[in-house]
Amino acid sequence: MTERILPTPPQTPESAAFFAAAADNKFLLRRCTACGRAHWYPRAVCPFCFGATAWEEASGRGVIYSFSVMRRTEPQYAIAYVTLDEGPTMMTNLVQCDFDALRIGQSVRLVFVPSDGGVPVPCFRPAP
Amino acid sequence: MTLNGTAYIVGAYEHPTRKAADRSVAQLHAESALGALADAGLGKADIDGYFCAGDAPGLGPLAMADYMNLRLRHLDSTDLGGCSYIAHVAHAAAAIAAGRCNVALITLAGRPRSDGHSGTAPRPVAGAAPDAAWEAPFGPVTTNVYAMCAMRHMHQYGTTPEQLAWIKVAASQHAQHNPHAMLREVVTVADVLASPMIADPLHRLDCCVVSDGGGALVVARPEIAKSLARPPIRVRGTGEAMKGQNGGDIDLTYSAGRWSGAAAFAEAGVAPADIRYASIYDSFTITVLIQIEDLGFCAKGEGGRFVADGNLISGVGRLPFNTDGGGLCNNHPANRGGMTKVIEAVRQLRGEAHPAVQVPDCTLALAHGTGGLLGSRHGAATLILERE
Numbered sequence: 001m002t003e004r005i006l007p008t009p010p011q012t013p014e015s016a017a018f019f020a021a022a023a024d025n026k027f028l029l030r031r032c033t034a035c036g037r038a039h040w041y042p043r044a045v046c047p048f049c050f051g052a053t054a055w056e057e058a059s060g061r062g063v064i065y066s067f068s069v070m071r072r073t074e075p076q077y078a079i080a081y082v083t084l085d086e087g088p089t090m091m092t093n094l095v096q097c098d099f100d101a102l103r104i105g106q107s108v109r110l111v112f113v114p115s116d117g118g119v120p121v122p123c124f125r126p127a128p
Numbered sequence: 129m130t131l132n133g134t135a136y137i138v139g140a141y142e143h144p145t146r147k148a149a150d151r152s153v154a155q156l157h158a159e160s161a162l163g164a165l166a167d168a169g170l171g172k173a174d175i176d177g178y179f180c181a182g183d184a185p186g187l188g189p190l191a192m193a194d195y196m197n198l199r200l201r202h203l204d205s206t207d208l209g210g211c212s213y214i215a216h217v218a219h220a221a222a223a224i225a226a227g228r229c230n231v232a233l234i235t236l237a238g239r240p241r242s243d244g245h246s247g248t249a250p251r252p253v254a255g256a257a258p259d260a261a262w263e264a265p266f267g268p269v270t271t272n273v274y275a276m277c278a279m280r281h282m283h284q285y286g287t288t289p290e291q292l293a294w295i296k297v298a299a300s301q302h303a304q305h306n307p308h309a310m311l312r313e314v315v316t317v318a319d320v321l322a323s324p325m326i327a328d329p330l331h332r333l334d335c336c337v338v339s340d341g342g343g344a345l346v347v348a349r350p351e352i353a354k355s356l357a358r359p360p361i362r363v364r365g366t367g368e369a370m371k372g373q374n375g376g377d378i379d380l381t382y383s384a385g386r387w388s389g390a391a392a393f394a395e396a397g398v399a400p401a402d403i404r405y406a407s408i409y410d411s412f413t414i415t416v417l418i419q420i421e422d423l424g425f426c427a428k429g430e431g432g433r434f435v436a437d438g439n440l441i442s443g444v445g446r447l448p449f450n451t452d453g454g455g456l457c458n459n460h461p462a463n464r465g466g467m468t469k470v471i472e473a474v475r476q477l478r479g480e481a482h483p484a485v486q487v488p489d490c491t492l493a494l495a496h497g498t499g500g501l502l503g504s505r506h507g508a509a510t511l512i513l514e515r516e
Contacts (some may be wrong), residue, residue: 009261019261036196040376047375066283066503068236068268068275070267071325072248079272081378081503088376093266104283117454 003095008117014044027110028122029058030087042087052121060110061085062124069099079102082108082124096125132395136230136360137513139168139346140474142452142467144308145389146459148340149242153185154195156237156342156461163346164315169356170231170403175346177202177229179220180448181212182286183238192235204230208368209499209509210464211409212236213345217510218366218472220347222414230349233429237342245463247271247335250278263504270411270463273503275327278414280380282329284429288418289329291432293320295413296333298440303453305482308432310337311457334413336454341461343471359478364492365396365512372505381429383498385422392510393424397494400424403512404474405487406447407469409497410454416440417504419496420447423510442485449486451476466497470511491515 011019021028030042032084034051038058046053067080078094080102094102107127112120141163149155165171167486174350178200184192190204202223203305208215213236220232247270284394297317305307311448323332348400367388400423408423410416417431425447426434437447451459452472473493475481481490493513500506 004267006265006267011261011264012256012258014258015261040373041259043258064175065378067277068272068279068327068329069268069329070248070272077267079266079268079276081276081380083378089373089378090376091263091266091268101314104279115265 367391435459
């Protein structure tokens, strides 16, 4: 099956470390050093308590919170929100799978998919 | 300070065009403004406050205010997406109450149809938007982000595609009486379900139209409103709110309407059961269903059962909604549906809706909308309006 080519994410100084780690196949998220809570999307200021945040490596495991398959585009693609084992829910694409078999609650694993510019983008596929 | 009774809607106008290849966006704004002023019985020199949002061409309110050559004491370009104009009525009331202006003009216009815009194309991404790196690669368009809300609502509450389809059926029942509506053909639940799947679980007929057009409102202080010939429509309750991704603690089954609605009902001192007619932003069928729950017309999760079997059809159901045909069938100018929501509520309160859909003795109405994307970050605004 032909998969959609992902456009390169527009990056900022706040996202640089994430994509540098992704090039080494490491999936990072940010956690607050004050309240201890992980969040998504990653930011320098904790969205829960305004505390300082730091990168940590995440498991890359999660479950599908919701999804939708674009049926009239060529190729089709599946946008989703995936809830990570660490807590936060993130927007992503579900890839390398049968779109008709996708279900909310299904276990998924992180897979980095290179964008059109080669930057690794965090996507998910069903857990084996 | 309460805004209840501080201002009245004295003029309302919906541009009749649905395809305006021969007009500029600025021209559509100005033509809409002229229509609303004529409706109010006021003139250019009476306007001392001007409100517009991101659809206005140029920098904030400056270019359009200059195009119309307005002499202003108060300007506001708050942009909450498609519900901005609902919020603008409240902002105008606040400005009037504070003595900042006497007569406020609110305009909206756009031509997404002539310009070939689509709800399945990627939205323009500002590279500096803090979410861009984390979302733009995944192809969030309008349809699939709303579709994820529908998918989750179905999973959590058992809402069905048939129930969502009833919302489109009700809109089409109303649109058949509107000569300006883009889609005047009455459709059935089966028609909705048989239309092409766009973004699971939303079919083509779960989506609103893409239309050119515009609209405008005139809001004035009570002394002025009561001196005019048209029935004054009192601003009785107002609310605005926003909801984002909450740091990743995401719940797609409710909207910021939960908060804007509660604020508006509290200010108005009325309850959902008192509302005779409701304009509810219908970018998609799911938008209506979630907002009806959040506004308190039924309990969370009960929206599917509430909208089924014609309960939104004027003369048939408990909550007549979008009697102009709404965004689903009539008009969605600039891809922003808040303006037309207020305009149809004003028509209902004046008793000037089409006789086939006019709610008898419509004294209290609600206009509510969301703006932006329901499934990522959106604004919400609620108005409760009264005919005195």
